[in-house]
Structure formats: C-alpha cells, structure tokens
Amino acid sequence: xxxxxxxxxxxxxxxxxxxxxxxxxxxxxxxxxxxxxxxxxxxxxxxxxxxxxxxxxxxxxxxxxxxxxxxxxxxxxxxxxxxxxxxxxxxxxxxxxxxxxxxxxxxxxxxxxxxxxxxxxxxxxxxxxxxxxxxxxxxxxxxxxxxxxxxxxxxxxxxxxxxxxxxxxxxxxxxxxxxxxxxxxxxx
Numbered sequence: 001x002x003x004x005x006x007x008x009x010x011x012x013x014x015x016x017x018x019x020x021x022x023x024x025x026x027x028x029x030x031x032x033x034x035x036x037x038x039x040x041x042x043x044x045x046x047x048x049x050x051x052x053x054x055x056x057x058x059x060x061x062x063x064x065x066x067x068x069x070x071x072x073x074x075x076x077x078x079x080x081x082x083x084x085x086x087x088x089x090x091x092x093x094x095x096x097x098x099x100x101x102x103x104x105x106x107x108x109x110x111x112x113x114x115x116x117x118x119x120x121x122x123x124x125x126x127x128x129x130x131x132x133x134x135x136x137x138x139x140x141x142x143x144x145x146x147x148x149x150x151x152x153x154x155x156x157x158x159x160x161x162x163x164x165x166x167x168x169x170x171x172x173x174x175x176x177x178x179x180x181x182x183x184x185x186x187x188x
Contacts, residue, residue, distance in 0.1 A: 002166045003030040004099070005062065005089075006069040008052050009080045010037055013073030014044040016103045019155035020069055020162065026178060027163050027171055031069075034059060036083050045073040056085055066166060068093055072104020072124060072151065081109045090115065094145065099165055101147040103158050107131055110146065119143040124151045156181065 004024060008017060017033070024031045035042045035052035043049050068089065070080055080086050090113035093100050102110050104124040110116050111131050120143040121133035128135045133143075140149045140161045147165060149158035156179075164172045176182045 001028065001030060002066045003064055004032070004067050004069055004162075004166075005054075005065045006031055006033050006071070007056075007080055007086060008033055008035050008037075008042040008050060008071070009076045009083070010043055011045045011073050011079060012042065012071045012076035013104055013152055014046055014048045014050070015152040016073065016106075016155045016158070017044070017069075017071035018050070020071070020101075020159045023156070023159035023175060023179065024162060024166075027167060027175055029163070029166060032065075036080065036086060045076060056083070062089060062092070065093075065098070067099025067101065067145075067162075069162070070100075070102040070106035070109050072102070072106040074105060077105035077108055080106070081112045087113045097145050099145055099147065099162070101149075101158065101162050101165075103149040103155065104151045107133075107148050110148075115146070119146055121146070121148045122150055123148060 021031045032054050033052040034054040036056045040052050094115045107123040116133035119133045120141050122136045122141040139154045140157050147161050160172050
C-alpha cells in the first residue's frame with residue numbers, strides 16, 4: 001500500500017491540501033497529514049481549521065512513505081519553506097527518488113531545498129522568478145519524481161497526477177468516474 005506525507009502549515013491553501021487528501025484516500029493511498037506548528041490543529045489561509053494526523057516534531061520514521069505533498073497558500077508556503085526539518089525531508093525524499101509534489105506557492109519549498117535546477121516546474125503566477133527550474137505555464141508539470149501545479153482550481157488535476165504516478169493511469173480513470181470528473185469534462 002502506498003503512503004504519503006502531506007504537510008500543513010498555518011496559512012495553507014485548504015482546497016489544495018484537502019482535495020489531495022480526499023482523492024488519494026479514495027484510491028486507498030494512506031495519507032498522513034502532518035502539522036509543522038507543534039500542534040495538531042492548523043488553520044488554513046481562509047480560516048478552516050484542520051486536525052492533522054501527525055505533528056512534525058514527533059514524527060519518528062519517514063522511510064515508509066512513498067512521497068510527500070506540499071500545498072500552497074500564504075503564508076503556508078513560506079512557513080513550510082522556512083522550516084528546516086521540512087527542507088531536510090524534501091532533500092531526503094529527493095535523494096531517495098521518492099515523489100515530491102508541490103502546488104501553487106509550494107514550489108518555493110523545493111527551491112529552498114535546491115532540487116529544482118534543470119527540472120521543469122510550474123507554480124502560482126508570480127513565483128516564476130523565485131524558481132531556478134525550467135518554468136512552464138502548464139497546469140500540472142511532472143519531471144521525474146517531482147510534480148508541480150498552478151493553484152487551487154487545478155487541485156483536482158494535481159491529485160490525479162499524483163494518483164497516476166503512484167498507481168498508474170488506469171486508476172486515474174477509476175477516480176475520474178468516482179468523482180464524476182468524466183461527466184464534467186464531457187459537459188465542458
């Protein structure tokens with residue numbers, strides 16, 4: 001069974017974090033939400049309070065995770081970027097060629113971890129100059145083990161790309177049917 005660690009910092013973008021948690025869990029991927037605040041309860045950028053499964057300073061073993069997810073939102077992304085333990089884990093996961101997924105402003109965390117050089121990357125508009133990777137304006141960009149996406153409206157497709165990376169394309173079609181995205185895409 002695949003297992004993902006998703007970081008939550010004060011000011012995280014709720015749609016980006018919770019869409020990923022929900023859609024991955026629907027596919028039987030274990031997702032542990034992890035607060036970096038020292039408390040289980042974390043307030044998002046729009047006042048939604050979420051109770052995390054884990055607290056970063058109590059996290060003992062990360063070796064059994066297949067990847068990590070970094071939601072955007074402000075000041076959530078800067079809070080993650082400025083947390084040395086988060087940066088260290090991003091570096092470790094990258095060295096082990098595990099999935100690292102960041103959306104919206106989240107790629108600034110990957111930049112601080114110095115893992116974007118020579119990689120294709122995207123982000124929320126306005127963060128292009130902060131990223132040393134090969135910037136793309138695509139909605140979702142994958143370069144090897146790194147997946148990045150633009151922002152809240154793209155959270156569904158960000159989650160789908162993570163499912164594809166972890167479980168394969170056929171499971172993406174299962175999820176699209178489950179959440180009625182196939183119907184929506186046919187309508188629009």
